[in-house]
Amino acid sequence: MSESPVLLNKHEVESLLGYDDLIPRLESVMGKFSKRDSSEIIQPVRSVVPVQQYNGFLGVMPAYLAAEGILCTKMVTFYQRAEGSSLPSTQATVLLFHPERGTVTAIMDGEAITAKRTAAVSAISAKLFKPALSEVLCILGSGQQARSHYDVFTKLFKFKEVRVWSRRKEMAQQFVNDLQDPVTVCSSVKEAVMGADVIVTATGASQPILFGKWVKPGAHIAAVGACRPDWRELDDVLMREAVVYVDSREGATAESGDIILSGAEVFAELGEVINGSFPAQREKTTVFKSLGMGIQDAVSAKLVLEKWNSEH
Numbered sequence: 680m681s682e683s684p685v686l687l688n689k690h691e692v693e694s695l696l697g698y699d700d701l702i703p704r705l706e707s708v709m710g711k712f713s714k715r716d717s718s719e720i721i722q723p724v725r726s727v728v729p730v731q732q733y734n735g736f737l738g739v740m741p742a743y744l745a746a747e748g749i750l751c752t753k754m755v756t757f758y759q760r761a762e763g764s765s766l767p768s769t770q771a772t773v774l775l776f777h778p779e780r781g782t783v784t785a786i787m788d789g790e791a792i793t794a795k796r797t798a799a800v801s802a803i804s805a806k807l808f809k810p811a812l813s814e815v816l817c818i819l820g821s822g823q824q825a826r827s828h829y830d831v832f833t834k835l836f837k838f839k840e841v842r843v844w845s846r847r848k849e850m851a852q853q854f855v856n857d858l859q860d861p862v863t864v865c866s867s868v869k870e871a872v873m874g875a876d877v878i879v880t881a882t883g884a885s886q887p888i889l890f891g892k893w894v895k896p897g898a899h900i901a902a903v904g905a906c907r908p909d910w911r912e913l914d915d916v917l918m919r920e921a922v923v924y925v926d927s928r929e930g931a932t933a934e935s936g937d938i939i940l941s942g943a944e945v946f947a948e949l950g951e952v953i954n955g956s957f958p959a960q961r962e963k964t965t966v967f968k969s970l971g972m973g974i975q976d977a978v979s980a981k982l983v984l985e986k987w988n989s990e991h
């Protein structure tokens with residue numbers, strides 16, 4: 680008789696998933712992915728079903744990591760919400776399967792996984808690409824991704840100043856009120872990014888909000904929003920002047936409006952830099968365009984289940 684799957688809610692996943700264990704696993708799996716060894720990793724570009732009348736999408740993100748014995752799928756809905764909407768824009772559930780039996784071994788919240796693994800991968804990009812002397816961090820957006828990015832970037836790096844901007848200033852103020860350490864609320868994107876060494880864009884924008892003319896030469900931009908071919912966060916100047924890195928070439932060329940519409944060239948995948956196949960051009964202005972990958976969810980969910988099993 681097959682055992683029932685382990686069911687884990689958002690609070691349980693949140694408490695079981697820590698960056699100290701997660702970051703090395705993500706570095707390893709991103710490097711393996713970029714080797715394109717299909718006997719190791721199978722991850723198709725996600726399937727996305729538009730829910731047009733509600734400005735939403737359903738994404739299905741399968742991944743199989745043979746060596747680690749991880750068979751996983753994340754189902755995620757993401758919506759462009761009207762300003763002031765109380766509904767979350769991103770919701771997700773992750774299923775783990777027994778690779779041999781095909782049975783479901785765990786069903787867990789995907790929102791905490793998505794928030795943490797996305798920020799962790801951005802932090803890996805910052806480790807590789809941010810200027811040697813990085814004193815100012817700027818975060819554009821004040822939602823789930825903005826908070827997870829704040830948490831992991833201030834955990835890993837020492838910044839003299841952290842700034843935040845949100846399209847609704849009261850939301851930026853609320854974001855800051857929830858934090859222990861001082862963060863400057865900025866009234867415009869220009870004010871927030873001028874002189875910043877590291878910029879995180881984590882908004883639901885579909886038109887550019889970050890313009891290359893404002894960006895300090897040599898800065899690093901971790902851009903996690905705009906995950907549709909017709910959505911933008913970054914303008915053409917920035918996309919064409921920066922050295923552009925991506926999580927996956929296939930995902931970026933299928934889904935990134937910032938890359939597709941600007942005609943920017945992709946220099947390398949993050950995993951190719953981790954493998955040493957391509958250099959980290961830290962001295963130049965760099966953009967890491969993140970779309971999100973099923974393998975990131977897979978290693979995150981496996982880590983959560985391992986931790987849960989060790990405690991039960």
Ligand SMILES: NC(=O)c1ccc[n+]([C@@H]2O[C@H](COP(=O)([O-])OP(=O)(O)OC[C@H]3O[C@@H](n4cnc5c(N)ncnc54)[C@H](O)[C@@H]3O)[C@@H](O)[C@H]2O)c1
Nearest residue numbers: 768769820821822823824881882883884903904969970971
């Ligand atoms: N790269 C990845 O792996 C990944 C993972 C999850 C989410 N995302 C994307 O990141 C973005 C943020 O996700 P989230 O979960 O933090 O969402 P969220 O709804 O929690 O936060 C979105 C933030 O963007 C702001 N915003 C919304 N529309 C805007 C607009 N038109 N202009 C400027 N700001 C706007 C909101 O006010 C809010 O501060 C979304 O585009 C989402 O699809 C990417």
Ligand SMILES: O=C(O)[C@@H]1CCCCN1
Nearest residue numbers: 755757793906970971972
């Ligand atoms: O990889 C993810 O989880 C997200 C879902 C929302 C759209 C962007 N990618």
